[in-house]
Amino acid sequence: xxxxxxxxxxxxxxxxxxxxxxxxxxxxxxxxxxxxxxxxxxxxxxxxxxxxxxxxxxxxxxxxxxxxxxxxxxxxxxxxxxxxxxxxxxxxxxxxxxxxxxxxxxxxxxxxxxxxxxxxxxxxxxxxxxxxxxxxxxxxxxxxxxxxxxxxxxxxxxxxxx
Amino acid sequence: xxxxxxxxxxxxxxxxxxxxxxxxxxxxxxxxxxxxxxxxxxxxxxxxxxxxxxxxxxxxxxxxxxxxxxxxxxxxxxxxxxxxxxxxxxxxxxxxxxxxxxxxxxxxxxxxxxxxxxxxxxxxxxxxxxxxxxxxxxxxxxxxxxxxxxxxxxxxxxxxxxxxxx
Numbered sequence: 131x132x133x134x135x136x137x138x139x140x141x142x143x144x145x146x147x148x149x150x151x152x153x154x155x156x157x158x159x160x161x162x163x164x165x166x167x168x169x170x171x172x173x174x175x176x177x178x179x180x181x182x183x184x185x186x187x188x189x190x191x192x193x194x195x196x197x198x199x200x201x202x203x204x205x206x207x208x209x210x211x212x213x214x215x216x217x218x219x220x221x222x223x224x225x226x227x228x229x230x231x232x233x234x235x236x237x238x239x240x241x242x243x244x245x246x247x248x249x250x251x252x253x254x255x256x257x258x259x260x261x262x263x264x265x266x267x268x269x270x271x272x273x274x275x276x277x278x279x280x281x282x283x284x285x286x287x288x289x290x291x292x
Numbered sequence: 293x294x295x296x297x298x299x300x301x302x303x304x305x306x307x308x309x310x311x312x313x314x315x316x317x318x319x320x321x322x323x324x325x326x327x328x329x330x331x332x333x334x335x336x337x338x339x340x341x342x343x344x345x346x347x348x349x350x351x352x353x354x355x356x357x358x359x360x361x362x363x364x365x366x367x368x369x370x371x372x373x374x375x376x377x378x379x380x381x382x383x384x385x386x387x388x389x390x391x392x393x394x395x396x397x398x399x400x401x402x403x404x405x406x407x408x409x410x411x412x413x414x415x416x417x418x419x420x421x422x423x424x425x426x427x428x429x430x431x432x433x434x435x436x437x438x439x440x441x442x443x444x445x446x447x448x449x450x451x452x453x454x455x456x457x458x
Binding site: 169176188196241 | 322329332333336339350351353354363449
């Protein structure tokens with residue numbers, strides 16, 4: 131449900147130049163959705179490779195810290211690209227997306243995943259040996275997997291449950 | 293009315309009880325669609341990491357053969373999920389796919405990506421021992437990695453366009 135006091139703001143948003151440009155073009159939405167899809171595949175793929183490695187699935191556990199370090203730029207780069215494409219998709223149809231029942235949960239899970247990834251997970255997975263963080267690398271890997279899977283599951287629900 | 297054997301096959305599929313049931317179901321179609329997107333992370337993500345390694349980016353401190361041996365089974369599992377969910381999606385909407393230029397482009401790009409991967413594994417990859425640990429992979433390996441990435445991006449983009457009935 132949209133809160134009444136938000137509607138004038140949303141109307142202005144809907145009329146904004148950026149949103150109008152995106153809506154006016156036949157190609158903008160499919161192009162943004164394609165970019166978002168590619169970005170999410172790279173984020174999910176690299177997150178799976180890094181974190182499953184700590185369970186000796188995929189890459190070797192002995193090299194998991196090194197793998198985490200090497201793939202971090204790829205995960206963060208794709209994540210940034212998806213924050214941009216996702217924001218543009220929102221700008222293209224703010225009334226639809228702000229009324230979506232799943233989107234707030236997806237954004238909440240995404241916020242948690244990014245926060246965890248850049249703090250506890252980063253310290254636990256990228257410093258081999260030393261007790262670098264409050265939790266073990268394996269636990270950090272498991273929590274990160276759960277958070278990112280939640281983001282992917284909730285993301286697929288946007289536009290479906292309305 | 294246009295007629296040929298491929299079109300007849302698609303018409304028959306479209307009218308099967310199972311295809312109709314998937315197409316008209318409330319849950320099965322969206323679930324197949326979701327599985328198709330989720331497996332993309334496993335499939336495209338692992339393909340991209342291996343192709344980037346061939347280009348000397350990403351896992352460049354790991355031997356190429358190690359990345360291949362450890363990741364390609366996951367790529368294959370991702371592909372199996374994509375093929376199963378995609379096959380059922382096609383089974384339920386063959387006429388839409390038949391009439392879609394994007395779908396034809398997608399299939400063509402998939403075939404080319406398969407040929408590229410096969411050619412790479414039968415030729416350049418045979419000599420991997422000579423450049424396994426180096427960042428400076430041979431030109432043919434870089435070319436194979438770049439072509440693979442470009443074709444799979446094309447598959448994902450044209451796949452998305454099928455939904456727009458292009």
